[in-house]
Amino acid sequence: MASEMKMVKSVNAVVAVTVALLTCAPWCIYAQQHRLLVSMTIVRNASALGALCLDGSLPAYHIHRGFGAGAKNWLLQFEGGGWCNDIESCLDRAKTRRGSTRLMSKWEVFSGILSNDASLNPDFYNWNRVKLRYCDGASFAGDEVYENGTSLLYFRGQKIWEAIILDLLPKGLGQARKALLSGCSAGGLASFLHCDDFTKYVPSNASVKCLSDAGFFLDERDISLNHTMRSFYKDLVSLQGVEKNLDKNCTGSLPFPELCIFPQYALRFITPPFFILNSAYDVYQFHHGLVPPSADPHGHWNRCKLNPAACDPDQLDILQGFRRDMLVALALFYKYSGRGGMYINSCFAHCQSESQDTWFGVDSPRIHNKTIAEAVGDWYFSRRITNKEVDCAYPCDTTCHNLIPVNTSSGLVEDLRD
Template sequence: MKAEFACLVLASVALPSRGQDPYFDLVRLEGAHCNDGTPAGIYVRPSAGNESSREPWVFFLEGGGWCYSLSTCESRFFKDDGRMSSGFWEEVLEIDDGIFSQDCNENPTWCNANHVYFRYCSSDGWIGTAANTDLGYSFEGSIIIDTAIEKLISGTATMPQLDPNSSKVLLTGCSAGGRGAMFNLDRVVETLPYTKALLDSAWWLDIPPHQNSGTWLTEQVVRAYNLHEPNIDQTCLEAYGEAQGYNCYLAEYALPYVEAPAMSQVYQYDKALLDIAVRWDQGRWDDPDLLSYAETWRRETLLSIDAVGYASNPNRSVYAPACNDHCSGHTDYFTEILVSANGTMLTLEDALALFWSGEQVIAIDTCDGFGCGEGCNE
């Protein structure tokens, strides 16, 4: 399948002194495993503020596709073993874009947050509980999240202690990580009640692909559902039944059963999904047939957003640029793309700050034309 990308700068450097810097330290998680059985891990960077224990926490779930069969898992391991094993992970990551920026002028809400980067090595959209499957791989994404939270509550060498009774947490992630935030949000809230979510580019649709597509999303989720032993929300599972529980992988069906506050960042022409739908990754949308399909995709995206019922649920917010791109929260798009909400132009950083403060945000581009949103990379 087409990979989902979370572009980061990885640095193998000597551990710097603490203060305002972009460096995250690796904490390995005993009892939670990557696909190949090596220990899973998180990267942590404490707040640079004077009272770090009082600052918000950002839990970012890395994205990057998945695998759902022996052939797709073997191909994934061959192409990027770091997505399935921690054996060669760096001890330090350098991350300083978007929500991770420590520039309080451009990122005032999150510049002094305690940041935790959940490295993705389970290849399951952060929903699996399967250890030692017949394929020879484990899929423990949901277990990794639970284990990491337990570790942060018990304490690490460099981070303040996560307090279930007072710590405020933003659970977010890109693509597969955004879906993981959606899948796990209500369960995380059971342990950390002051948790909200930003679901970045997590909006998978149940619509037919273009005629030239390969393995389509719905087929992928059916196969993943039967492999990963997913930790699916029980209310969603009861609604669709065991045989069709795979529907709970798709945002348009799953999100109505998520109770905790969540804001969705939805590209109306999501690049990663359209690339899968048409097997077209060259950015050439001058073909009339492909452009027609892209406009159908946009219409279905907007209809599915409306069907989720944002207007009637104060716990739901949405930020939907008319761009052909994928993921914003950890990129410069966090502060560059603009969408109107009741006549006020908002960046994603603006919208997220309002949502975090308790306001509902409904910002949906209504301009005409492919990639017509303000600030889009088109």
């Protein structure tokens, strides 16, 4: 009897694994077996340009060469990872992988939009793909140095951006036929900030477009009606000398120039075609901008933050209000940008282009049965007249991957500076 039970359990286990593999599909099996690891390239002459990470280390990137029809096409991806907006947090950051290439992993996994497999990344798999490592704490946009006799910090994000581009130009970027500047989170914000500048470096007849993934940070009041994100960014712009690198047309049009770090104010001044990939319920903004711990000291939102199904009606109303505000901020772009693209889904997620399961897979999120990869590809290659997809409001989308972080207890400033 015992042997029969063992045999049944064994058969059940085999069946379970078989079903899992069939459900996962071939692309998933491949993804588990093959990870594309790309080594780090240090920009050796960066110090001559004043381009240094927070701790003074040299900036770096990872490049995987294109081939075939994509050999002269380039995709640049800004790494994300929060910000630092005061001396104390920047000194702490300089001692981590977010502020020093000495402490970073020397190999990066390229997946999603960076994959080299046509079945996983059908439109950009054979392009030259570059990941720009993030070590300045200001979305590659600062230009200052801090020194008080005992501490030294380099706020040189703008110089890092320029040094990496200059290093890539003789490697083929200078002869690019097609180019896409992209980024996730703080890197997605960098895509907004550097999109126009990018066109100066590539041939004038190249097709240059830009993509921001989870970088459309809203100038939104939190649930206590405080301008939490605005205050944070104001200190960031002031400390790291970002204002001089913001769009001049934008800063000249607003009474508070530092607001031009917000994409909703800068977007109308960006010239190249732009694609905005964002969740209407971006969990980063939800947890740290809309409902920061400082605005919820008793933790009334903790269950809702961990699971949107646990949100009460009042909390859902606030979240739907956040979605409405995002769509209002995008309304002019949606209506009048003939060359622009959008994919605003209703998934509780943050960054969806670098992860294979959200970028392109059998169970990836979809709007009108279209994956993110398909929407971005259709837009870049002008395969469709309309390239703006907006999801219905939560909880209607059953294709979502609701990627909720486990820890929601740390303070706003710490989280923003991740």
